[in-house]
Structures are given as structure tokens and as C-alpha cells.
Amino acid sequence: MKYVIAIIKPHCLEIVKEELEKAEVHLMTVVDVIGCGRQKGVTEVYRGVKEVNDLRRKIKIEIAVNDEFLEKTVQAIINGAGEGEIGDGKIFIFNMLDCIRIRTQERGEIAIG
């Protein structure tokens, strides 16, 4: 079992979701976040004054997957979020110790899907 955390550009969320659905990955947690990476801050203009925010808005997607779904999930995120630019984001993969469905108290792989 793996835990996948992906940081992507906000406008890619819809497309990533579509790609994940195509890969039959339907369960995810999505969070609005800000952060900074190698991409330079976006320039916003308020009444003619340019402001550069170095913390940029991003979307964080968290997905728990069984091992056989890992590559499909990763590929779907890359397909959806990859624009070939700095700022496309990153994917982090963790080993997951366990997963418990609270309602039934099932544990392990069966509780993920």
C-alpha cells in the first residue's frame, strides 16, 4: 500500500481528476494550499502596483492506493498536470503502514478501495 501526495497547479485539477477517473482511481482528498518551489511567484497587479507573491496557490491531492494501482495513479497525475513548465508540481510516494475503514473497521488493502 502506498500513499501518494501530489502538488499540482490549481487549474489542472479538473483534468487530473478526469485522468484519475479514467485510471479507475476514484478516491482522493483534495486540499487548497500555498507554497513555494522553483517557480517564481505570480505577478498580480492591484491598482497599477505590481505585487509578487512568492507563495503560490497550489492544489494538493492525496491518494491511498494499493500497489497495483500506483503506476496508473502516477501516470494519470502526470498526464493531467504536466505542461512541461517549471511549476508543474511534484509527486511524493510513501509506504503506508495500514488503512482502516472506520465504519467497518476493515484493515489493509480491502479498506482502501
Add this chain to the structure above:
Amino acid sequence: MINAADTVWMLIATALVMVMVPTLAFFYGGLVRKKNILSVLMQCMVLLCAISLFWVLIGYSLAFGPDQKGLIGNLSWVGLSSVGLNPSPDYASTIPHQLFMAFQMMFAIITPALIVGTFVERIKFSGFLIFSLLWSAFIYCPLAHWIWAKGGWLAEMGALDFAGGAVIHISAGIAALVFAILLGKRCGIQHHRSPHNLPFAVLGTGFLWFGWFGFNAGSAGAANTVAVAAFVNTNTAAAAGGIMWMLLDWKRNEVPTMLGLATGIIAGLAAVTPGAGYLSPLSALIIGVISGTVCFFFVEKIKVKFGYDDSLDVFGVHGVAGIIGIIGVGFLATKKINPDGANGLFYGNINQLWVQLLTALVTILFAGLGTYLLYKIVDKIVGMRVEEREEYIGLDLSQHHETGYTLID
């Protein structure tokens, strides 16, 4: 002779209609995704500026200036020359001519602002602005002239449109329908998306209702009994439209919804607009009930069936309600309320019904074809739709380099 009471009322009514524009902006703004809130506010607010100037410079002359063969006003009132502070002999004879002009200006602004609801979240700002100005000049001004100006050909036939059922709501509604079909659907909306800020939409609805008192009761042009009738009718139809929509929502979707109630209120308000000064209160109630019902089925069923993306239901609510209202006048108008009006079919005058049907039909055809042509022209010159990537990013950032909300202070 200038009457002080009439002048006071019309100044207030004009300001009330002005408030409807930013209010409409918040009504629409609440209903879009949060990455597009500013673009919608911007579109409505820039129309407030742009059409104000257009109206002073040329629009008022085209719409209400001395008649040319019943089709259009001539250019002798360009820049408001001859539009002074004395009453006009032709319009609202107890208030300064400039006040009548200003009241009409607010109508001219709100009409293209209504259309904004159809193309939100994907329109290119430059294309929108050019289209709106051309639409005001070539669609709104002629329609206003035909139906409201002295010598306009539909006005001469006896068409009744008290506060703009055809001139405003049908024309904007049909324009919205044509626009939505030509522009295509928004990206990333395959699943139903809930509005990003429903409280904004409800705030907007509340203040639209408030502003509508100026809109309809102000269309009496004076502080008189017709204004009071219009006021009462406006309130009654809004209430009936809202209740009707809520009940249908409750029955068909299991729960009454806030957005449903708000939409029903707007449907009632739009439908009573053409008849506000000609109907009895019970007739207004009937108009509100019919409008709430028909618009509900249009938005829930017919739009879904045809699959066009009239994003915020400008046609389904304003267009359909406007048609109901204009035709409703042909049935329900009575001279008991307004001796300057006419009787409808139910009061023994079938001729009025034909005139009303013709008015609706002419407005539909003219606004529909005109919008099609203007869209094609502007689309050729500057383009109407943003690129797909800009659409995903949102118009706030891609068109205006601003964001409506921050995540962390």
C-alpha cells in the same frame, strides 16, 4: 411644468435601477466558480461606465431622439444637445428631460449586463466589451425606439411594455441563448458545480427585488397611482414566482433550495415587468405563478435536454419570463388600473393579444438574428473565447491579473 414630487420619485427610482447593476454583478458573481468572481463583477461594472458614456454621447438620441420612419431616432440629440432640464413634450412631461434620459440610461445599462450571465467563465474581455457596445447600439436602441419612443412602429400599433419585458428581458434572454449556442460550453463543468458563494447570490436577489421597485414603479414616470400599482404588482409577482419555484423544487428534488427560491423570485420579477403598470394585483400573482412554473421546467428540463450552456440561465429565466409577461399583458391588462394602457383579451380586447404576440415575435427575431451577426463579426475581429488554458486558470487571473480571494492572509 416640472412637478417636484414626480422629480423626487424619479431621481430615487433612477438611483434604485442603478443599484441593480452592481447587485446583478453579485448575483451572477456568487453563482460562478471562485476563480471567475472578479471577471463577472468587472463585466457588470464596466458596462455601468461604458454604456453611461455611450448613452449620453449617442445612445439616447438613437433610442428616443426624433423619429425616423418609426425605426430609429435621428442624431439630433447626440451628446444630449436639446436634452435639457425642462420637461420633454413627448416623455414624462412633469420631470426634467434629463431625468427621463438618466432613468432610461439605467435600463440601457442593465440590459447588456443581464446577458453577462450566459457567457461567464469563458469570455474574452475585449470581445465582450466590443460586443456589448455594438449590441446596445444596434439591438437595444432600435428595440427601445420601436416599443417606447414617440413614433416607434410597435408603439404606434399599441404595443404595451411597461418596464421592458420585450425591450429588456426578451432581448437579453434571446441574445443569451444565441450567444451560449455560438460560444459553446464551459470547460471543466461536466459535473454539476455548485455556486462558489450562494450568499452573494441571495444578497443580489434581495437587492434586485429592491431595485426592481424603481425599475417598475419608476416606469410610471411620475409619483402617481400607476406607480403604486406597479409597486404592488412587482412585489406580488416576485413572491408568487419564488413560492412556485420552491414548491416545484420541493416536490421534484425532495428539498426546497435557496437558489431555487432566489431564481423563482427573479422569474416573477422579470415576468411582471411588462405588465406592472397595467395589471391588477391578482393578475400579477397569476403572472408570477406561471412564470415560476414555466421557467422552472425550462431550466430543469429543456436546457438539459438541448445541452446548451446558458451558464446562469439568462434565457431560461429572463427570456422565458419576458415572453410570458409580454403575452400575459395581452390577456390581463386592464384600463381600470391604467387608463393610458389598454384592455387585454380577458377584458374584451382580443386585438391587444395580437399586438403583444407580434411584439414578442419581432423582439425574438430581431434580437436573435442581430446577436448572431454581431457575435460573428466580433469573433472575427478580436475573438470571443479565451484559450482553454486561460479558462482553466480562471478569468480573474488570466484576464485581469487579480484574484478575488486569498487562501491565507
